[in-house]
Each structure stands twice: as structure tokens, then as C-alpha cells.
Amino acid sequence: MSTDMQIDHPSPTGHGLSSYGPGRHRRVVRRFLRHRLAVGSLIFLLLMTFGAVAAPLIARSLGVDPFAVDLFNRFAPPGGASLLGTDEVGRDLFTRLLHGGRVSLAVGLTAAVFSAAIGTMIGLLAGFHGGRVDAILMRVTDGVIALPILPLLIVLAAVDLSKLGLTAESAGSETADLARLIAIIAAVGWPTVARLVRAETLSLKTRDYVTAARALGARPGRIMRRHILPNALAVVVVATTLSIGNIILLESVLSFLGLGIQPPTASWGNMLTNAQDLVWSEPHLAVWPGLMIFATVIAFNFLGDGLQDALDPKAGD
């Protein structure tokens, strides 16, 4: 799910990511630690998440209110309580960035987890049962993949929830905004994971221990839960990590189109969009949220990359 030219990077090494046997975890950790960019990214993301979660506390300790408007203090330079200065209505930029991170990260993580869950379920079912179930599920997956994602997202984002029976109040509230965004991203984001999980399941189900469990009369649900899912999780984790970055980008694009998170709630996407018109006189207002998006997305990509290498048994030790 990329945002403009819809080309993602399916990895041909995606098959057979997991390895089995004792000492696996230690080996994975060792290999991951060797991937310095990924480790750095992980640390950065943890810090970022901490900052986002603790945003209200940090704001309080700095003595600034990221939502307090001050017309007489617009575009203040960095200094004093405002670490990065103030924005176009005199709010503190630094704490708004942290608050924006809360929204952007929350949307990214939640939507990625939801689409991973849907994708895993569909991939498991299709791969395990095969036959007609597989054919139908995969045709649906192909269909979803063939959809022009961005235009469709626009249609979905513009749907009037009150026509679906919600009251105008709840349809327009901030939580509804967030929930809608997450729901539509998850609704179109799952096929990547579904395909990967299906391929993984196809190869796992021929393994000896699965055949053995089958022969012993284990029910399909149990086999999927106990034997296949844990071993397919590696691909899911990698794909999910990589997709978080894409979703954060997508949020910024939807903000750009006026369909994202509405003010005064801050998200990196709407902060960046707001700042683009002031780029001539106040470029820093655009540089900071732009940097946050860039750094976070790239960090998720590096992290996913590192995880993939660490979890791939074929990668050289």
C-alpha cells in the first residue's frame, strides 16, 4: 500500500522466513543486533513512542499548553519554554509535534495490526484448506489488490456516516474520525499479509510435524493455532512493521487532501499540510513535521528490514 505510484516491494525472499529448533531466539536476536541501522531505528522509535505517550506530561513539565492559542506570540523563535518556537496561532511547536506523534503513531500501529489480523486469518484459511476456499479467498484478495487504492480511499473517507444511521454528533466526532481512518486503511491493507501467510502456510502444512498432528486426529483449528500460526508469525511481523511506515505516509496524504485528522487535534500529516502554504516565510514549521514523518517512516522500514534479515534462516550467519 504505497501512497502514490502504487508499487510496493514484495520480497521474493518472503517465503520460508522462519527457522525452527532450539537456540532460534538467541540466533535471531544476535543477527538483529548486528543490523546497526535496525537497532538504531528501534531505539529511535522507542524514544518516539515514549515521547508521544508522555506528551501531556512533557508539556506540563515544560509549562506549555500545546492547544493554547496566543495571537500575540505567533511564529515565535525557539527559546524559553518553546523549544522549537510557536506555530501560526502561537502554539508551542515542540509539544504539538509530540501530540501529533500520538495520533500518527496510533493510526499507523492500530491500522497495521488490524490489517495484519485480517490478512493472517484469510491467509491461514486459504492456505490450510486449499481447494475451493483457497480459490475464492485468493480471488477476493486479487480483487482488492487490483483496486486503485488512493481514489477508493477518497471515496471511503468522504462517505457520510450519518447516511449509515449514525447520529451527526457521533459521525463527526474526533474518535469517529480516527476510527474511520483506521478502518478504511485496514480494509484495503490486508492482502499483502494474506498472500504472505498463505504462501507460508502452504509450505508449513507439508512439514512432518503438521502431517503427524493431522494423523493423530488434531482438529484443523488446533493445527492452525498451535503449529502453523506461530511459525508464520515471522513474516507477519516483518510485513506489519514495513506497513506502519506506509500508513503514516498515507495519513499525511489524506491530510493533504483534506480528508485526514481535523484540527485542533494535531497529527504530523495535518501539521505538514498546514505549513506548506507558509513555506516561504516560516519554513521550519514545515521542516519539523516533515522530518518527523520522514524519520519515523524510514525507521520503520529499517526495522522491518532488520527483522527480515534476522528472521531469515537463509541469510548468512
Place this chain on the structure above:
Amino acid sequence: MKLPASLAALLMLALVGLPTPADAASKERLVIGISQFPSTLHPSFDSMLAKSYVAGLARRPITAYDPDWNLTCLLCTGLPTYEDGTVTDETAEDGAPGMAVTYSLKPGMVWGDGTPITTADVAFAWRVGHDRETGFDAYELYRRIDRVEVHDDRRFTLHINKRTCDFQGLSDLNLLPAHIERPIFESGAPGDYRQRTAYQTDPTNPALWYGPYRVKDIVTGQRIVLERNPNWWGESPYFDEIVVRTIENTAALTANLRSGDIDMIAGELGIAIDQALAFEESFGEDFQILYNPGLFYEHLDVIQDHPALKERPVRQALIQAIDRQAISDRLFGGKQPVANSNVNPLDSVYYADLPKYAYDPEAAAAKLEEAGWTIGPDGVRTKNGERLSFTLMTTAGNKSREQVQQVLQAQWDAIGADVAIRNEPPRVFFEQTVSKRRFDGVALFAWLSAPESIPRTTLHSDQIPSEENSFIGQNYTGYANPEMDRILEGLETECAPETQARLWRELQTLYATDLPAIPLYFRANSYLLPKNLEGLTPTGHQFPSTLWVEEWRLAE
């Protein structure tokens, strides 16, 4: 993070350190940037700013307001008056009081192909518009005209079935070239004339145009190229060619100006004032930047069914609690004058001594106390168990409004009002929420109306949209005051100048007292022009500056 840091540095460099383009505009060609593309070039369908801007170059209305806000004839020889007998009262066909209004077309006017412009074109335009199936925007105007009586090639009389005071002015009856359009109109059903018209199928036909310029080339969504009209009868324009380019993204629009891809940004349809101010701060020296306050009246529609907002003292307290002067000064560089009512100070009917409200939060609080609204335990005022709590809505994505909105929220919070912000995309906001009266508090948006126009559709009690009337009308607040209805009806029918002046005074006083809407400010248009462009006069009303394009030139 080496890469982004250096990227940022490069960006800064590009913004401040690099050479600026020289004057790119030349006598041969002027490139104008606007932010919207007209959906059609037919003058009578889809009225929109982009179209009237382009049309100003290539055609002219019969009458228009000039840059000094005086109604003038562009195609006629003089405005009709009772005094010289060009207006007479008569009884309409349906027996109602009507009137006959006579105009004469200027001599020597021709369409772009050389065919003379005659009363036949007027009569044909009326015939097309009078057919309700055609679906012209200004159908109401055509409906009011029972028939067009043609005396000769230049003189015609309109027989109008309603007697009103604002009979002067005929800007919405757009001439159509009968020799081109009549066969097309008659070749099928009026309902799909819109698709068959030559303005749609053959827009570069010179016969469709009669301004200083005519349309030479159109790339939909991109640009319209206009060239000199050799058959133009007026003063010859300075530029050989004018290109109107559409760039929807306003950040890209200013970037195009910087890069010299366009020579100017039109004030009528360009960038918001805060962007213009930001641009001026950095590059003011390279461009001529004009700010011109206009007819766009930014205000807060206050829904009258709300338990708290229905009380007049509450509305008065709300307006006193906001520092409109500071908003204008701090956010808009003082370029957007504070509004005291719905009538612009530039309008001839403006009444200067109407009640005004200065920023006075103490008085606002006192007024609320007096009305029984006392501070509750959570800091929000209550009265009889009802909280002073409402939503503040506007169009999502409009940054100026969103900024103002957040200031309003903060200032109302200070007097104990609990305000929730809820924004919607413009389409949802206007078509669903505002026009169907589904907002529960105040809605921030703008009205654009012609000078001296009577605000009947927004203030009369029979204009309140409801399920029963298919949501027709623009009195979105639900304001109903018999006194206001009386004034509005009087303005339409009692034409004596003294009476008119008195009624306009009463209207503005009542508006400012009752506050069906809270006036904020009049929006200013920002023109970003080449330093050496002369003669472009911003108008501030709905008639664009392009109607006087003959006066534009570059300083030698």
C-alpha cells in the same frame, strides 16, 4: 540523520539565497495563475468565479459595478430611469403590478466573427433562459421577464412581472450569439442544450466572444489561452495574449510565481491573505502586492433553536468576548476590516452609526450573569440546568478559518462557554450541515452578494430551509423577526430614496442588535502582480478586474 538535515539546509538556501526571476511578463504575453478551472465557458450555466474571471476578458455583461462600486452600462447607452421614461409601471399579464424597462445597446458592437450584436441576441438569450427546462442559474431573472419587446436592432423593452426598486442593472442576462446558438438550441430538447451548446463543443469559435480578447485554446483543467479580438470595438488592450493557468494547490501556485512560470496571481481566485502576507514578507520587493477588502462577508451563523444561543443577550455577550480587531491585526496584517453588520462599508447603503461591539470580556461576562448564566463547578456557565455549550463548525482545510476558529474557542472559553470544534469538508458542510440546518451552535463561513442587494434570502422568515420546503432558502440560522420581514419587504417595494435610506439604516441596526449572525470581518483579496504592471484596479465585488483589462499595461 545526515540526509534530512542537509535537505533542510538546501531548502533554506533555496528560500533565501537564490536569485529571483526578472520581470517575465512581456507585451507579447501575460500569464495569470488562478486556483480553479471553470467547468464550462457557457455564460449562464454554473456561475463560478473562475468563469467570470476568464469571461471578463472575452465578453461583457450589459451592466456592471465599476471599481468604484457604481453601477454602469458596459453594453447599453444608459441606465433606465423613471425620469426619462425608460421605466414605466404597468400591469403584468397575470394582473400583478409590473413594470417595463427599456435599454438601448451601444452602436457598433460586433461578435468576434464580425456579426453585429443586436436585440435579436437579447431576445434569444431571454428565450433560452425563460425555458425552465434549460436550467440556467439565474432562472429567477428570466422568469420575472414576461417578454422582450424588440423595437429595432438596438432598442428593447423588458416587461417584468414584479415591481421592485432594484430594476436597474442587467448583468445576469448574458447575451448569446443567436446566429450560432439558435440552430443548436432548436435542434433538440432544452434539457440537454447545456451539452450541445457551442460553448461546450466549439469554445474557440470567435463568434462566441466579444471582448478585447477571444478564446484561442483550451486545455481542460490546465489553461485557457486568449488572443486579441480583432473585431473588438473598444480600446485595444496592451497584451497580445493572455494565458489563464489553473494551479489548484496554492503552495504550488506561489511556487510557480516564484519560478516565473506565471506572471501574476489573480486576487479574485488566488491565495488566502495569510499566504500572501507570508509571501510578501519574503519576496515583497520583487512583486507588487495589493490587498483589497471585498464583499466576502465572513461571519458566524448562529442557530436560533439552541437553548442558550436563542437568547439575544447571549449572542451579544459572545460577540463582545471576541477580539475581532486583534484577529484582523495579528492574523491578517490588518488588511481585513472588522465587520459590524452584513453590509460592507464600501456599499452605498452602508450605515456608519449602527451599534458596534468592542472587545470587552468583562462586559460580556456581566451580560451573561445578568441573563442568569452563572459559572458552574466545571467553569462552564449554566442556567436552569442548561449548559452554555455549543459546537463551532467551519470548512475543513480552510486554514484562515481554522486559525480564527481556534482563537474564538479560546476567547469564549475565557467567559465560561464550552465550545467544541467540529469541521467538515466544504461539500458536507454546505450541502448537508449548514443548508439543512444541522449545526448545533455556530457555523463560520462567508457570504458573497452584489452591492446594494437585499439580504432577503438570508434573513426573511419565509426563507428558513426545512424538510417541508425541500430545504430551499438561505436563512440557515432560522432567524424569524416580523420587524426584519417588514424591513426586507419594504426595501423591495418602497422605492423612494428617503424610504430606502431609512430602511437600510433600520436593517443594519436591527441586524447588529439581534445578531442572527455574528459579523467577523470582510475578506481581502490579495493580488500578486509584476512590479511593472499598471492599470489593474481590484474591485472587491463580484465583477472581476478583468472587465477593465484594456487599462492594464506594463510600465516602460
Place this chain on the structure above:
Amino acid sequence: MLSYTATRLLECLLVLLVMSFLVYGLIGLMPGDPIDLMISANPDFTAADAQRLKALYGLDRPLLERYGTWLWAALQGDFGYSRLYQQPVGDILLPRLGWTTVLLGTSLALTVMIAIPLGVWAAARPYSRVDYGINMICFAGISVPPFWLALILILLVAVPFQAIPAGGMGEAGAGLLERLRHLFLPVVTLTLASIGGFTRFMRGAMIQALRADHIRTARAKGLSRARILIGHALRHALLPLITVVALSFGTLFSGALITETMFSWSGMGRTIYEATLGNDYNLALVGLLTATGFTLAGNILADLLYAGLDPRISFQTASDGTGGGSTA
């Protein structure tokens, strides 16, 4: 092979049908309808006007019935008029399809031409400095919001260099040079945004190819590094790449909304966007369906290519979706 292709085509038609219904319904769920639009734009509208027009446009009938009418007309080749432009839908979409293809085709070609050598280079020395460097560039490109990338490029390139326009598509009937000048920035934007994906794919495919048995054999035989890389591994790695290119071929026709908006390029992305928000049912629907149709065709092409080029793959497995492993 013929029957396989026929089955796939049939499936595509089915998907398009389902899609048309879904989109029709979704647009129906969007706020307002064309009549609301007119009412809010025109103060003189009367209730009778509203009723009459609703009937005229058929908006007083239930959604399902309207869909049926639309579908019946569409099946007979009548896609109707665009409400926004008052022109037949085909007249609007065709030139835009062309513009979009020019823009995205150029950038796809450029992307592939850069991505192949970069990917090979990175795979030749995995986990080296070069590999990290290339990785860095790839990820940087896909980590910037596209509208922001476009704005930065306008500021950094179009503003200082007058020869490069900041937007637009050039004069009608302009020469090749004029066209290329206008293509430059949008193509660079799209290429920067998509090069990472292709390069990383290429790298992955190369690494996998290098692990294969016959490469080990070649290595054991003492063949030169370059010959192994180019002569053996690349040949195998190109196969999956071709299918990925075929897959992304479809997206060429759905356009690149953001890039088109920032550079005022009249392409499919912008058209669909405007039609959707402007309540232009006919245009939005046909636009979306066209884009979907081309993507589906791209998928089939990818599968056929994969199967056709690799003798080891039978059509059965190709249809199992292993061909290229596309993602949305």
C-alpha cells in the same frame, strides 16, 4: 493456455461488475447529491425546481434501481455524460488516460533502468557499505510524503532554474523538448518515490538467484564475478522483475493523484478525485473501473509472462498467485 486466459478474463469481468456496484453504492453514501449542490449555490432555487430536477436526474428512485439503469446503459456502450464537464465520459477520460500513461510510463521506464543496476550492485556485495548506501537511498525515497517531495523539488529545482517549469503540461502542439521540460519534475518526483521498491526487489531477487545451485557450480568452475552476476544471476532475477513491472503496469492508468495535483498535470488520478468529490457519478465510476480494469489486465499479463518465460512453471501454479507476489 487459452482456456486459462479465458477463465482469468471472465474473473476480471466479475470483479469489475462487483466493483461497479460497490463504487456506485459508495458514491451514493457520499454526502449530498447534485441537486443539493445546486440548491446551496443558488439562492433563487424553488422547492418545485428541486423536485423536478430530482426526478429528471432520477434521484428520487432507489439506489439499486438507478444502478440497474446505469449498468444497462453502460453495457450497451453508453457511459453517459459527465456532470462536471457536460461532455461524454469517454471524451474526457481518453486524453487523460493518454497524459497519465505518458507521465507514469516515462517514470516507470526510468525507475526500472535505474533500479536494475542499483539492485545488482547492492546484491553483489550484500551488507557492504555500498549495499547500505543504496538501501539508505531506497528507503529515503519511499519515506517522504509525496506532496512534500514535490514541493521541495519545485523549490530546489524549478525556482532557481528557469528552464524547468514548476508545473503544467506545455503548449498544445508543442515540440518534444517542450514536452520533456514539463515532464521533468513530475517524472523525477515519481521516480524518487518508486525507485526504492524496485531496487529492493531487484536486490532480493538477485540475492536469491545467487544462492541457486547453478551459480555455485559456475563459481566452482571459476567463472569471473561479472560473468556470474550479469550472465547467470541477472537472467534469473529479471524474471520476477518483469512480472512486477507487468503488475505495476496496471497502476499506470490509475494515475498518481498527488503528483498530478502538485504539478497541475491533467491525469487520471486528479480526474477521478475531482469527479468523486464533485458527485460526478458517471465520470468517477468509469474512471475507477478503467483503472481497475487495467490493473487486472496487468495481473493477468504478469501471470502469463511468468509462466511463459519460465518453463518450470505450469499455468496451474501461476494462477496460485505466486507469480511475482504482488502487493497492493
